[in-house]
Amino acid sequence: MKRLIYIISIVCMVLVSATSCKDMDDNYKEYLDNIPTYAPAVRNLRAxxxxxxxxxxxWDIVD
Known part of the structure; x- marks a missing residue:
């Protein structure tokens, strides 16, 4: 019985990961294409x- 539950859980995990990775890649590509990013220049970094x-x-931020 434990072996059957183990096999079913592995199959479910593989199915979920295979279907979710495809959607994740599309969403990430859309995020990179459509969302502008702002990265200010950092100068004079001190510890x-x-x-x-x-x-x-x-640090000082230079716009």
Whole structure:
């Protein structure tokens, strides 16, 4: 009985992953084509350590 449940779960997993990957690729391609992205330039990047074990990054954004 456990073996039958195992085989059925594997078959279901393969079917779900095969059908969802195709849709995911189409959606991702549409996202890349239709959504404009904004990536500002980062200048003057500094790392400041105020106490042991912590690190803070500070930067300037250039438009």
């Amino acid at each position: 400041v350590s105020s106490e042991p074990g912590s690190l803070t990054l500070i």
